[in-house]
Each structure stands twice: as structure tokens, then as C-alpha cells.
Amino acid sequence: MSYSSATVIYAARRSAVANALHDGQDLWLLPEDLERVSGWELTPEGVCREGLCVPVPPGKESFVSRRGTETWVNLSQLARLLDQLVVASPKHGVWFFGDSPRELARPLTSLVAPDFTLPDLDGRLYTLSHFRGRKVFLLTWGSW
Amino acid sequence: MKPQGLEIITVALDSRGAEGAGEWIRAATPEHPSLIDVEHRVAALYNMVNVPTGVWIDEGGRVVRPNEVAFVDNRWIDYTKTDMTRYVAGLRDWVVNGAASAFALTEAELRRRMALPTPAQALAAANFRLGQYLHAQGHWEDAIPCFKQAQAFHPESWCYKRQAWALSDAEKYYGTSFKKEVEALGGKPYYAPLDLPSVG
Incomplete structure (x- = not known):
């Protein structure tokens, strides 16, 4: 395990963490950083977010560890328990937490066109759902 | 190609952003929103595997036809192996006839064709x-x-x-x-x- 700074991309939001511990693909954060980057909060019931609590499993599966006076939470392990994907470049201190297949599939199974907001060349933002009431032909292309 | 009552939205999937897609968009001087998707988010959201890919979306925001190759002419017929004029004709038919169009897929057919991420x-x-x-x-x-x-x-x-x-x-x-x-x-x-x- 070594200490370093880290860049965490969680739920498509990027945050910088000044003080993290990492071990291979595992990223350990202090509780205040955990909450700031992911919204998960360490409580006596476990790690909780939006009314959902994940109890801290005992033993090797555990995602909570004490080191001296500090408590560290393994966000990578938590992600695995939640069926979330984690890919990392420890060399560059980057951790990317991606959606699970179930989460990726959810908007498609609703049959409602997944919404997005993107800019044009002038930086003007457009949101697909703002075109409700009109038929839309969505066309993707690539210059490559 | 802009049949009455149809909003065309193009999305350039391009990690290089305006640097990659900009000159193409400027040359086309489009009247429709021509968006740039640096992260390929739309491809991820719709589970697209190639370009150009078209999706038809009705007035209620529901998908009518999911991902399909969507050229407007037969310039790339060696790759498409399909007469694309039929696709464009279908699009026009749907714009006029809506849910009654033979090109509007039933929910069962839509689900059958929709590829969910593994x-x-x-x-x-x-x-x-x-x-x-x-x-x-x-x-x-x-x-x-x-x-x-x-x-x-x-x-x-x-x-x-x-x-x-x-x-x-x-x-x-x-x-x-x-x-x-x-x-x-x-x-x-x-x-x-x-x-x-x-x-x-």
C-alpha cells in the first residue's frame, strides 16, 4: 500500500483527492473524501447513500480498515460488492468507476430514449428531452 | 433531408472534439443541432457499435426504431449492402404516418432488436x-x-x-x-x- 493523490471519476463526476491509499486496483479513502467523491457515507450501520446501507462485511471482504487513529474505506471493494465496475491506472493515480451492466441497460429497457445534454461547436448546450412534442431523428457519426 | 415535422440532431462521437469534427460540421453548414460528444456518451447510452447510427424517437420521447446504419444515400453501398434510399423513404413515411407507419416497430419487435449491454x-x-x-x-x-x-x-x-x-x-x-x-x-x-x- 502506498499513499498518493488520486483522481476519482465516479458517476461521471471527476474529483481530486489529496491523500489516498492504493494497492493495485484498490483505492482506499478517508471517510470525508469518500463522501465527497461518491456520496457514500460511513455510518455505524455501514456505508450509506440515499437511504441504502451496505453493511461492512467481516474479514477479507471488508472495505473498512483502521490504521492508527484513521479509518479508511476501500471504494474499489465497495464498488465490486455493488456490481459496479472499476478500472484504474495506478501509475497516473486515476480510478474510474463505471456503471454495471444492469445500470447501463436500465434506460434502454424503459424504451424511452436515454437523455443527454451536449454542446455544439459554439458551446451551446442541447438536451434531447427538450425536443419532446417533435419527432427526432438522432444520428451519430465520426470523423475517424 | 428534412421532412416536415422532423427534428434532426447529429452527434459527432469524437475524442478530439471540435478539433476532429469541427471542419466537417463547418463545411456542412447544418441547420439542425450538430453536437459534439467527446466522451462517446451517446454511443454508451444507446449501446451503439458503429457510425453512422440512426435512432428514431417519437413525440413522447420513446424509441421507434433503435440503432440502425443510417446513410442518406448509397455512397457506401459496399459497406452497407443495403439500398439506403429505402431507409430514407421509411423515415419520411414515419414522419407523415407516425405510429401507423409500417416502419414504426411494435414494442415486442423493438425489444427483440434492442441489444442490451453484457x-x-x-x-x-x-x-x-x-x-x-x-x-x-x-x-x-x-x-x-x-x-x-x-x-x-x-x-x-x-x-x-x-x-x-x-x-x-x-x-x-x-x-x-x-x-x-x-x-x-x-x-x-x-x-x-x-x-x-x-x-x-
């Missing part, structure tokens, strides 16, 4: 995003293994392949090229064939 594809998506981030940060050589992982986990995605190849020297770093890969298909279609009703 665990391997979700892993591919995560690797592709990490690769894009590293590339954008200037760590382009370290992005290459991530792009290779994405390609390995989701080999059907031409987007993952062609975008990555375009960001470096494909021959040097991936030992391949678009031409070689298309030749390697050995007659298998580059685009999934269109499945259109014979009316319209």
Missing part, C-alpha cells in the same frame, strides 16, 4: 472511458492498453477500434488498420443489415 461490454465501456481520460491528460501511450482492453471486451464495436486507431498510429501501436480489419471480415457485413418492411 458484463463484458460494460467492462469495455469503463476501459474505453479510462483510456479517453488518460489520452486527454496527455498520457496517450498509457491510454493504448485501456483501448485494447475495450476492444477485446467488446470486439463488435467499431467505435472503440476506429476511435482508438485514429488517436495514434494504428499500424505501429495496434498492428492493424481499418482496411486490414475490413478485409479480415471475409465477406461478413461491416454493418448489421437493415431489416425494413417491403412497403413504403
Whole structure:
């Protein structure tokens, strides 16, 4: 395990963490950083977010560890328990937490066109759902 | 091609953003929203594997036809193997007739055609995003293994392949090229064939 700074991309939001511990693909954060980057909060019931609590499993599966006076939470392990994907470049201190297949599939199974907001060349933002009431032909292309 | 009552929205999937797509958009002087998707988010949301891909969306925001190859003419018929004028005619028919159009798919047919992401594809998506981030940060050589992982986990995605190849020297770093890969298909279609009703 070594200490370093880290860049965490969680739920498509990027945050910088000044003080993290990492071990291979595992990223350990202090509780205040955990909450700031992911919204998960360490409580006596476990790690909780939006009314959902994940109890801290005992033993090797555990995602909570004490080191001296500090408590560290393994966000990578938590992600695995939640069926979330984690890919990392420890060399560059980057951790990317991606959606699970179930989460990726959810908007498609609703049959409602997944919404997005993107800019044009002038930086003007457009949101697909703002075109409700009109038929839309969505066309993707690539210059490559 | 803008039938009455149809909003056309184009999205350029391009990690290089305006640098890659800008000159094409400027040359086309489009009247419709021409958006730039640096992270390929739309491809991830709709589980698209190639370009151009078209999706028809009705007034209520519901998908009417999911991902299909969507050229407006037959310039690329060697790749599409389909008469694209029938696709454009179908689009016009749907604009006029809405849900009554033979081209508007039933819910059952829509679900049958809609490809949902597999665990391997979700892993591919995560690797592709990490690769894009590293590339954008200037760590382009370290992005290459991530792009290779994405390609390995989701080999059907031409987007993952062609975008990555375009960001470096494909021959040097991936030992391949678009031409070689298309030749390697050995007659298998580059685009999934269109499945259109014979009316319209």
C-alpha cells in the first residue's frame, strides 16, 4: 500500500483527492473524501447513500480498515460488492468507476430514449428531452 | 433531408472534439443541432457499435426504431449492402404516418432488436472511458492498453477500434488498420443489415 493523490471519476463526476491509499486496483479513502467523491457515507450501520446501507462485511471482504487513529474505506471493494465496475491506472493515480451492466441497460429497457445534454461547436448546450412534442431523428457519426 | 415535422440532431462521437469534427460540421453548414460528444456518451447510452447510427424517437420521447446504419444515400453501398434510399423513404413515411407507419416497430419487435449491454461490454465501456481520460491528460501511450482492453471486451464495436486507431498510429501501436480489419471480415457485413418492411 502506498499513499498518493488520486483522481476519482465516479458517476461521471471527476474529483481530486489529496491523500489516498492504493494497492493495485484498490483505492482506499478517508471517510470525508469518500463522501465527497461518491456520496457514500460511513455510518455505524455501514456505508450509506440515499437511504441504502451496505453493511461492512467481516474479514477479507471488508472495505473498512483502521490504521492508527484513521479509518479508511476501500471504494474499489465497495464498488465490486455493488456490481459496479472499476478500472484504474495506478501509475497516473486515476480510478474510474463505471456503471454495471444492469445500470447501463436500465434506460434502454424503459424504451424511452436515454437523455443527454451536449454542446455544439459554439458551446451551446442541447438536451434531447427538450425536443419532446417533435419527432427526432438522432444520428451519430465520426470523423475517424 | 428534412421532412416536415422532423427534428434532426447529429452527434459527432469524437475524442478530439471540435478539433476532429469541427471542419466537417463547418463545411456542412447544418441547420439542425450538430453536437459534439467527446466522451462517446451517446454511443454508451444507446449501446451503439458503429457510425453512422440512426435512432428514431417519437413525440413522447420513446424509441421507434433503435440503432440502425443510417446513410442518406448509397455512397457506401459496399459497406452497407443495403439500398439506403429505402431507409430514407421509411423515415419520411414515419414522419407523415407516425405510429401507423409500417416502419414504426411494435414494442415486442423493438425489444427483440434492442441489444442490451453484457458484463463484458460494460467492462469495455469503463476501459474505453479510462483510456479517453488518460489520452486527454496527455498520457496517450498509457491510454493504448485501456483501448485494447475495450476492444477485446467488446470486439463488435467499431467505435472503440476506429476511435482508438485514429488517436495514434494504428499500424505501429495496434498492428492493424481499418482496411486490414475490413478485409479480415471475409465477406461478413461491416454493418448489421437493415431489416425494413417491403412497403413504403
